[in-house]
Amino acid sequence: MEETIFDPGVTPVFRLFGMPVYPYSLLLVLGLITGLILALRKAKRCRVPADAILTFAMLGLPLGLIMGRLIFCATRLVELMDLGIGYLFRVDYGGFSLMGVTFGIVLAAVLVHRIYDIRFADVLDAVMPGLLIALAFARFAEGSTTNGTGPEIGLAGLCFSPLARQDLYGDYAFAVNMGEALTALIAGIYIMTADKPVSGQSAATGVIITAAAQILWESARRDEVLIISFVRYVMVFSALILLLILILSLRQLDWPWTGKALVILFLFLPAGIAGAMEFAIEGKILAFLPNWLCYLIDALCVTFMGWVTLRTLNVACESK
Template structure:
């Protein structure tokens, strides 16, 4: 646990340093970066933990967990709370320094992607972020994969899989999440300067779209509300919210209700298919009993890309390049 905390502390320092180097691109003063860093260090941790606590109200009273055990569990669910903490820190920093809230949020976007990547990779240290059993996945009698592999030993090792308390090798979903965050980082670093708010909203859009899939694949710290996984629902709502936000950012004369309706239908249709795939994974839909889990995940991944593609054109209109 101490190792995880040290990695996150080092990653936070690296993220703040990256934000310092990016400050000129976003027209920020040096003081603004340090004010934001000090506020974010506190608010991201507190609001991140609060988010995990609220998502887990049903079972926390009987679990013996303490609210103040920040490194004990709940990293996956702390992320969205930490996002709120980051935006709160940017807002307060804007009031203290007299600089635009959107510029601070944009400058923090790429560093946030770096911090997410580090946090996902660091989950190896706390044996979290795992998925299904590797042996069971390729066992033809388990009906999980379309590929039968009698001896998957080559991938029963770090970083592809992690061994749990019982000695079972399970897929490292945190590896995929970390690699996705690195892609986000590269995209944000290579992105040309856009209208204020563009970088921050794009990071949220990319992260939420991918997390819909990754939350389905994770088998640890899965919190379910009714029959819906909490983080999947939050991610889908965030994609929907960003779409509406981008539409409202457009000048009134450019707001096409027809286009908005079309893109809403795309998102709801994709979300509906994702939900159907979840039922297929649980073998609760008779006409989809033939589908193997890997095929369900492929369809789900396509739907996540579909949702991302539905929002990006409107995002580009709402946040045009600033030459």
């Protein structure tokens, strides 16, 4: 979930036509511009026309915002019923769902595929590096809000930037947004520079890295997030994305069904353990486990999930 609650201590960077420009909005705009430039550069290597990228940008931005807001409000039915339909437009009461933004971006890619008769996978290959870099800028921008924080830090030696951030009460907490930003940044740079000859492989690689890591980062967040019991919506959504890529990759392989079922089990087993760690962190089960050990187990599980999915994808691409 993306929130837009500003830290009242943040001062504007400058004023534009008399209106204050805050670090959050400035970084978002810089991220979008950088993402568009990278997408145009990547498009040349993917043989996607520049017009298609510009069309994607014009469609993806409004669709991402609209879908992101709708999904966010759909998970906040109580507030929606209390405040009425006007709640849809009150972004100061909460921001946008990352799930919804993803749906909007995919819809924009589908429309570009239909309009320009370009393969859907090629469109994603062209725009994915720019999208990930824009996401990195957005995560960095969260540093100027009250969101993106994790568990409180008890050791004074760890209370420094960029590892930690101060909340409104002056307490230090882990800066989860920095981990999310670095993950998206590394994934974006990697798929921008790596040579992936099979259509869709580059985009899928970036998505796998980001989705697997997001399960861990979302678990560590202690700000206001969208939750199913003690499991976050984005955690479930990220795991489903990995499962979808894994299934699509397995369909390309001439393996016996038992082998494919075993690979899927290799994804479900660590996912179940990671989910259990959520309850352990909240003290609902295995309360004797320290939180640092729960997060370590969580990190190992999501790393294995990402490795299984990425390895299967690469094997499927090599078989073509």
